[in-house]
Amino acid sequence: MVRGKQQLLLLLFVLSAVGSRIASADTNPQDAAALRSLMKKWKNLPSSWGKSNDPCGASWDGILCDGNRRVTSLNLFAMTIRGTLGDDIGSLTELRVLDLSSNPDLGGPLPAAMGKLVKLEELALIGCSFSGPIPSELGNLSQVKFFALNSNKLTGSIPPSLGKLSSVTWLDLADNLLTGPLPNSKDNGTGLDQLLEAEHFHFNRNNLEGSIPEYLFNSNMKLKHILFDINRFVGPIPPSIGAIPTLEVLRLNNNGFMGQVPSLKNLTKLHVLMLSNNKLNGSIPNLAGMRLLENVDMSNNSFTPSNIPSWFSNLTNIMTLTMQSVGISGQVPQELFSFRKLQHLILSDNQLNGTLDMGSNINEGLDLVDIQNNGVTSVTVYDSFKGQFLKLQGNPLCNNSLLSDTMPCTGLQTEAPRQPRTIEVQCAHPFIETIVFRAPSFGDVVQYLPELQNNLTDKLNSCTPNQLSLAHSNDGEYLNVEIKACPVNQKRFNYSQVLNCFNLTRQTYKPPELFGPYYARARHYPFHDKASRAVLIGVVTGSVLLVVGLTLVGFYAVRQKKRAQKLVSINNPFASWGSMGEDIGEAPKLKSARFFTLEELKLCTNDFREINAIGAGGYGRVYRGKLPDGQLVAIKRSKEGSMQGGLEFKTEIELLSRVHHKNLVGLVGFCFEKGEKMLVYEFISNGTLSEALYGMKGIQLDWSRRLKIALDSARGLAYLHDHANPPIIHRDVKSTNILLDEKMTAKVADFGLSLLVSDSEEGQLCTNVKGTLGYLDPEYYMTQQLTAKSDVYSFGVVLLELIMAKPPIHDNKYIVRELKMALDMEDRTHCGLQDVMDPILAKMGGLLGFPRFLKLALQCVEEMGTGRPSMNTIVREIEGIMQDYGLIPASMSTSSSFSIESRMMKIGPKLPYSSASTSHSTFDMDSRAFEYSAVFPSSHGSLKP
Numbered sequence: 001m002v003r004g005k006q007q008l009l010l011l012l013f014v015l016s017a018v019g020s021r022i023a024s025a026d027t028n029p030q031d032a033a034a035l036r037s038l039m040k041k042w043k044n045l046p047s048s049w050g051k052s053n054d055p056c057g058a059s060w061d062g063i064l065c066d067g068n069r070r071v072t073s074l075n076l077f078a079m080t081i082r083g084t085l086g087d088d089i090g091s092l093t094e095l096r097v098l099d100l101s102s103n104p105d106l107g108g109p110l111p112a113a114m115g116k117l118v119k120l121e122e123l124a125l126i127g128c129s130f131s132g133p134i135p136s137e138l139g140n141l142s143q144v145k146f147f148a149l150n151s152n153k154l155t156g157s158i159p160p161s162l163g164k165l166s167s168v169t170w171l172d173l174a175d176n177l178l179t180g181p182l183p184n185s186k187d188n189g190t191g192l193d194q195l196l197e198a199e200h201f202h203f204n205r206n207n208l209e210g211s212i213p214e215y216l217f218n219s220n221m222k223l224k225h226i227l228f229d230i231n232r233f234v235g236p237i238p239p240s241i242g243a244i245p246t247l248e249v250l251r252l253n254n255n256g257f258m259g260q261v262p263s264l265k266n267l268t269k270l271h272v273l274m275l276s277n278n279k280l281n282g283s284i285p286n287l288a289g290m291r292l293l294e295n296v297d298m299s300n301n302s303f304t305p306s307n308i309p310s311w312f313s314n315l316t317n318i319m320t321l322t323m324q325s326v327g328i329s330g331q332v333p334q335e336l337f338s339f340r341k342l343q344h345l346i347l348s349d350n351q352l353n354g355t356l357d358m359g360s361n362i363n364e365g366l367d368l369v370d371i372q373n374n375g376v377t378s379v380t381v382y383d384s385f386k387g388q389f390l391k392l393q394g395n396p397l398c399n400n401s402l403l404s405d406t407m408p409c410t411g412l413q414t415e416a417p418r419q420p421r422t423i424e425v426q427c428a429h430p431f432i433e434t435i436v437f438r439a440p441s442f443g444d445v446v447q448y449l450p451e452l453q454n455n456l457t458d459k460l461n462s463c464t465p466n467q468l469s470l471a472h473s474n475d476g477e478y479l480n481v482e483i484k485a486c487p488v489n490q491k492r493f494n495y496s497q498v499l500n501c502f503n504l505t506r507q508t509y510k511p512p513e514l515f516g517p518y519y520a521r522a523r524h525y526p527f528h529d530k531a532s533r534a535v536l537i538g539v540v541t542g543s544v545l546l547v548v549g550l551t552l553v554g555f556y557a558v559r560q561k562k563r564a565q566k567l568v569s570i571n572n573p574f575a576s577w578g579s580m581g582e583d584i585g586e587a588p589k590l591k592s593a594r595f596f597t598l599e600e601l602k603l604c605t606n607d608f609r610e611i612n613a614i615g616a617g618g619y620g621r622v623y624r625g626k627l628p629d630g631q632l633v634a635i636k637r638s639k640e641g642s643m644q645g646g647l648e649f650k651t652e653i654e655l656l657s658r659v660h661h662k663n664l665v666g667l668v669g670f671c672f673e674k675g676e677k678m679l680v681y682e683f684i685s686n687g688t689l690s691e692a693l694y695g696m697k698g699i700q701l702d703w704s705r706r707l708k709i710a711l712d713s714a715r716g717l718a719y720l721h722d723h724a725n726p727p728i729i730h731r732d733v734k735s736t737n738i739l740l741d742e743k744m745t746a747k748v749a750d751f752g753l754s755l756l757v758s759d760s761e762e763g764q765l766c767t768n769v770k771g772t773l774g775y776l777d778p779e780y781y782m783t784q785q786l787t788a789k790s791d792v793y794s795f796g797v798v799l800l801e802l803i804m805a806k807p808p809i810h811d812n813k814y815i816v817r818e819l820k821m822a823l824d825m826e827d828r829t830h831c832g833l834q835d836v837m838d839p840i841l842a843k844m845g846g847l848l849g850f851p852r853f854l855k856l857a858l859q860c861v862e863e864m865g866t867g868r869p870s871m872n873t874i875v876r877e878i879e880g881i882m883q884d885y886g887l888i889p890a891s892m893s894t895s896s897s898f899s900i901e902s903r904m905m906k907i908g909p910k911l912p913y914s915s916a917s918t919s920h921s922t923f924d925m926d927s928r929a930f931e932y933s934a935v936f937p938s939s940h941g942s943l944k945p
């Protein structure tokens with residue numbers, strides 16, 4: 001067998017050698033010689049290189065030729081090439097595209113011979129290790145439109161000859177070690193002021209110096225992005241910069257600019273303006289009329305102290321406004337907080353005084369208001385704003401003992417910043433690439449990542465099928481988004497897919513506008529196993545020396561077996577973590593969950609006897625068990641193949657073991673052994689809410705009991721949304737996932753599990769959307785964008801179920817619609833629902849607080865997520881109803897799990913929550929009358945209305 005294969009290979013080898021000899025006359029000899037010479041200098045080229053002598057005919061990866069067999073494109077993006085760039089490159093005189101980006105081991109000086117590539121249109125040498133000066137010969141590339149040498153180690157100054165790049169639109173020299181001033185035609189003969197086609201001047205992150213002459217810019221220029229940040233520029237900002245009508249992004253921050261900021265008011269297209277960390281003085285520039293501004297930062301300059309500029313109220317599109325230490329005083333205008341895109345407002349280290357009153361119309365996306373170290377003496381906070389996003393340390397109001405230990409005053413954040421729980425794709429050979437966004441408009445990317453993910457997924461999948469996940473981090477001033485793409489229907493991506501699909505360096509991808517300018521750099525991609533490549537060479541040699549070849553194959557077999565063993569141990573994160581715990585390094589970091597052996601669990605379930613099964617689902621079965629210490633547990637045993645791999649299992653256990661709340665079913669432990677994955681939960685004795693409602697347990701739930709169950713489960717969910725880290729969206733809230741213990745305390749079950757369970761669970765839709773029919777948020781179903789408000793919808797259906805005691809879909813009816821149709825608010829007792837509601841309740845007559853409860857439930861099932869209240873708000877409203885109607889034992893009212901927040905907010909006794917900013921309720925009893933404010937006492941002791 002082996003011998004037969006060897007001979008076949010030999011035959012193929014000989015044939016291909018003959019074939020290439022015949023074709024070798026084809027490629028232009030000058031180009032072929034140049035490529036061969038480059039090949040000698042470079043390691044790790046695609047395996048197609050050198051297989052034949054005809055790069056054009058035999059399609060070497062990354063090479064394109066024209067009809068005359070001249071090489072027109074050399075694209076070796078992210079091939080991990082090691083070596084230097086020699087003068088030979090200058091022989092490829094028909095080259096239009098030269099892209100060697102993302103090869104960090106490719107370095108040395110840039111050869112002057114590159115200046116011979118006079119037909120070049122795109123030059124991309126991004127993210128390599130090129131050093132030394134930029135050769136002035138590059139100024140001869142008069143056809144070049146895209147010229148990017150960023151993220152190398154280039155030194156020296158920018159050669160004035162670059163002023164001859166008359167076609168250039170994209171000029172990127174950022175992130176190097178360049179020094180000296182910017183060349184201009186007046187002082188240096190030629191210079192950057194001549195680049196009238198240029199849209200992008202990206203020179204950020206260098207050591208560029210000197211002042212910027214007035215004549216560097218003029219109104220004939222088409223510049224969109226000027227990135228001069230993080231350099232050593234000095235002197236005034238030239239007024240001519242304010243005359244470029246096309247400008248969208250201006251970053252001059254982190255330099256030594258001095259003097260008065262010139263008028264910028266003609267820059268009506270500007271989105272991003274960053275002037276922070278300079279020595280600017282005079283008055284704060286006037287931005288009135290620059291309506292498109294989204295991100296403004298003028299922090300840390302020496303402006304003349306002034307009142308808050310009036311243009312604060314004109315920035316209707318603002319997303320991030322940062323004015324730290326700029327000498328402003330007075331009161332922040334209320335309109336600012338209502339601007340629909342505002343996310344971050346940072347006004348720390350100023351002289352703001354009086355009351356901070358954000359108004360009742362606070363933008364929902366606002367998630368940071370930093371007013372630290374000012375003179376604010378009182379604050380009015382409204383319910384629609386979360387206290388944890390407010391920073392008030394170092395203001396006189398924090399001297400007030402009532403407030404001094406609240407979250408805004410201590411600066412202690414109980415939670416890390418919110419992160420979306422995106423599911424990370426997993427595969428053996430993902431392609432990983434970082435997109436660096438250099439001037440995003442938003443302050444909080446989390447809200448925009450799904451959009452980017454969809455947009456990128458479309459773009460990449462139109463080229464090669466893949467599954468994508470995104471992660472993000474901030475690198476000082478810039479935003480890094482790491483994309484991880486897994487191949488679909490293949491083990492790895494091949495050379496051509498990487499070169500043609502994932503190469504984003506030449507700006508072929510247009511992200512959503514708010515992300516601003518970017519560049520991309522890829523990680524090393526393993527195109528083959530090192531071992532199998534060695535064997536391939538072995539086989540070829542072996543075709544000459546068969547004996548040696550056979551030996552190598554034997555050697556290969558042994559190695560592959562060893563590799564296979566090694567792989568197993570990687571895929572099983574617990575493999576070396578025995579119950580004795582010798583190798584504790586591999587163990588999951590658990591707060592409280594314990595590790596069970598398969599044997600232990602078999603013992604306590606009578607070998608998983610059918611009689612101990614208490615439930616089943618797509619994931620497998622649930623068994624009742626009794627631990628040796630007498631504790632009753634419920635053991636979830638996954639069906640083979642229904643759960644993800646070991647690493648995800650480990651991550652989930654770590655996550656679940658950190659979640660502790662009296663209204664959540666606690667994780668006792670887990671088992672991961674012999675292909676079994678099991679989760680061990682505390683056993684909840686009174687079954688599910690669904691069983692109780694439908695009378696299956698002989699329990700009758702009276703009205704106050706139902707409110708208490710609603711409150712308990714709302715508290716559990718609010719904890720998952722707001723206090724678990726990372727936040728957990730349940731995704732499958734339903735009455736069968738709410739359990740009742742012996743005291744009828746409700747506990748939410750199965751949170752976090754939705755990520756473990758495969759898509760095809762019974763009763764669920766076979767799409768990316770998870771959940772149970774009848775409870776599913778229609779908005780999530782349509783957009784596939786999961787938010788906490790999807791849980792709120794499902795919870796709203798549970799609330800309706802509590803009223804009607806009917807499954808959400810029954811007799812071809814959907815209870816949400818059924819209830820809305822029957823609704824008649826004129827009927828003060830049952831709101832017209834007596835025929836559709838649970839007969840047990842209907843009999844009871846006047847249910848205390850029923851209209852309010854109904855109104856809450858209906859708001860939860862609003863069509864639009866933005867119209868629904870948060871879980872936290874729901875908790876407070878149900879608490880309010882129970883309190884106001886005396887449906888609650890006195891001890892319960894103080895046991896709020898949100899002690900800091902509830903202390904911070906003084907809530908008027910009869911006023912339910914306000915959703916004034918977002919509610920589009922069709923059923924709007926009198927919500928306008930209910931708008932309330934929670935008020936901080938001012939330091940004078942008076943209360944604001």
Ligand SMILES: *[C@@H]1O[C@H](CO)[C@@H](O)[C@H](O)[C@H]1NC(C)=O
Nearest residue numbers: 157158159160181183187188
């Ligand atoms: C351009 O001219 C300025 C002013 O004469 C000089 O300081 C600078 O060194 C020149 N730059 C280059 C690269 O020659």
Ligand SMILES: *[C@@H]1O[C@H](CO)[C@@H](O)[C@H](O)[C@H]1NC(C)=O
Nearest residue numbers: 239242243244263264265266
């Ligand atoms: C702004 O534009 C107006 C009208 O085009 C022009 O008169 C004025 O000089 C410009 N201002 C600046 C600072 O460029």
Ligand SMILES: *[C@@H]1O[C@H](CO)[C@@H](O)[C@H](O)[C@H]1NC(C)=O
Nearest residue numbers: 287288289290310311313314
């Ligand atoms: C700025 O806003 C104020 C108050 O809303 C308004 O009176 C003024 O006209 C606006 N100015 C501009 C230039 O838009």
Ligand SMILES: *[C@@H]1O[C@H](CO)[C@@H](O)[C@H](O)[C@H]1NC(C)=O
Nearest residue numbers: 329330331351352353354355
């Ligand atoms: C805030 O400060 C300004 C300037 O120092 C002063 O004129 C004003 O009266 C102060 N306002 C309040 C409410 O203290």
Ligand SMILES: *[C@@H]1O[C@H](CO)[C@@H](O)[C@H](O)[C@H]1NC(C)=O
Nearest residue numbers: 454455458459510511512513
């Ligand atoms: C991505 O977003 C950009 C900018 O909004 C848009 O032009 C482009 O069509 C989008 N691409 C895809 C594939 O959705």
